[in-house]
Every structure is written in structure tokens, then in C-alpha cells.
Amino acid sequence: MSTRTPLMAGNWKMNLDWKQGLALVEELGEQLKDVDTSKVETVVLPPFVDIRTVQTAVEAGKLPIAYGAQDISEHESGAYTGEVSGPMLSALGCTYVAVGHSERRQYHGETEQITNNKVKAAFAAGLTPILCVGEPLEERKAGKHVEYTLAQLEGGIEGLDVEQAKQIVIAYEPVWAIGTGEVATPDDAQEVCAAIREALQAIYGAEVAGAVRVLYGGSVKSANVAELMEKQDVDGALVGGASLKAEEFAKIAGFQG
Ligand code: PGA
DSSP: OOSSOOEEEEEOOSOOOHHHHHHHHHHHHHHGGGSOTTSOEEEEEOOGGGHHHHHHHHHHHTOSOEEEESOOOSSSSSSOTTOOOHHHHHHTTOOEEEESOHHHHHHSOOOHHHHHHHHHHHHHTTOEEEEEEOOOHHHHHTTOHHHHHHHHHHHHHTTOOHHHHHHOEEEEOOGGGTTSSOOOOHHHHHHHHHHHHHHHHHHHOHHHHHHOEEEEESSOOHHHHHHHHTSTTOOEEEESGGGGSHHHHHHHHTTTO
16 A cells, blocks of 8 residues: 555446435445545545535535546537536536546547547646546457556546646556456556556656556455555545445445454
8 A cells, every 4th residue: 555645436327316316425424434534535426417416415514525527528618418517517516527437438439539638628627537547358368458558548648747647546447347346356456557657657757656546446345445455556446336335435435444
């Protein structure tokens, strides 16, 4: 484990309407009372339509939970039907936004260029992007997982300045481990998270590489989070399924015991 503040982000995906989201976030606030929240950052990424409700609950209860969105438009405003812009998200008190999740890349045709534009749109709106990268099974089987993931990383961060690079969060999510119950081994996670940090060091230098939080994602749960977090270059987790239960997600946030 490193000296960087661990970050546990719950990606709700297309689950929970606003009432269910409200119940979850209130319950999570309760459960986090048993966790030393000065030592870990806990973030939820609800569907867009839940965010206003989450904002109200977090503010009213002074809950130790940050929140954000699962996607962002490349554009700031205008005739882009169905899209939600960065300024709209920051007006709701969002601080994070996931960009380039494999489900966006796979089902919505998000290219490297779109992902890069979205990373920049996040920064322009004062949001911290959580840039998701990671290889499909074929690339892993061919031994090309590091190369593939680093190409996505480099495409996603293209053109960022040093301050932005220092702030970005990278989530390494091997596609074959997402929602499958098949978690990468801690050594697999470490291998790619370390390669990501080395690539950041080569582009931006040691200070940036030492500051950036690199998360692992893919079938993380309370039973496997601690061994992943023991690894030097794993600074947190992007959690899908296990973030939908308050008790379970609070246990993940409280991985330090
Ligand atoms: P999972 O999803 O934890 O359900 O595998 C992770 C993700 O897609 O972020």
C-alpha cells in the first residue's frame, strides 16, 4: 500500500432509481460511521437522474461521501440531445466523473478521441476524471494486456498539462473481470497498475507519477479488497455490483480494518 489517500468509488451503473439511490446513500452514510473516513475517500457514481437527490442527502446529513457521474458529454452545451454536460454536473456538486468505462467503449462506440475529449471536458468543468482503461480477454491471453492498456492510457491523457495529470484518477479494469466474479489476482492488478505509473512517470515525471491514484476494478468485494490494497501501486477500487449494498461497500471503504 502507498501513501496516497485510497479512493473507493462505487459505480452504480444503470441501477437504482432516485428513491432507491436515496435509501442507499443514507444507509451508506450510517455504515461509514464505523469507518475512519479521514483515511479513505468514498465516492458514489449514481445514474444522472439520482444525482440531485444524492446531493441533497449528502449535504443535509454532512455525509463523508463524494459523488459524481458515470459519463459526461464532450461538449459544454448546445444541440446534443440526451447528453449531460460538465458544467451541469459541477452545478450539482459533483467532484468526479468516470470516463471511458469499457461499457461506454463497447456499447456506445466511444473511441480514444472521444474519451480524451471527455477527460478534457471534465477538467474544464472542474471535475476529476476517473479514466477507465483495461484489456479484453483476447489481449490478456495473447500477453498484450500491458501494451493494450497503456495505449488506452496514453490516448486518454493526450494533451493534459502537469497539473491535470497530477489530479486525474486512473482505473485499471480488465474487461474480463468486470461483472464476472472473476477478479484479477493482486499480482495481475499490481503488474498493470505499476506499468500505468511508469508510463505516467515517463511522460510527466516522478512527482505526477507519485501523486496519481491508480484504482483496480473488476469484481472487487469486501472479501478480496484488502489483498488488492496491499499492493504498492493499487490505490483504491472502482466497484460495480458490490457498491449497490451499503454494508458491503462500507466494508470495502473500511478495508483497513
Ligand atoms: P464489477 O464492476 O465490480 O461489478 O465487476 C466494476 C466496474 O465496471 O466498474
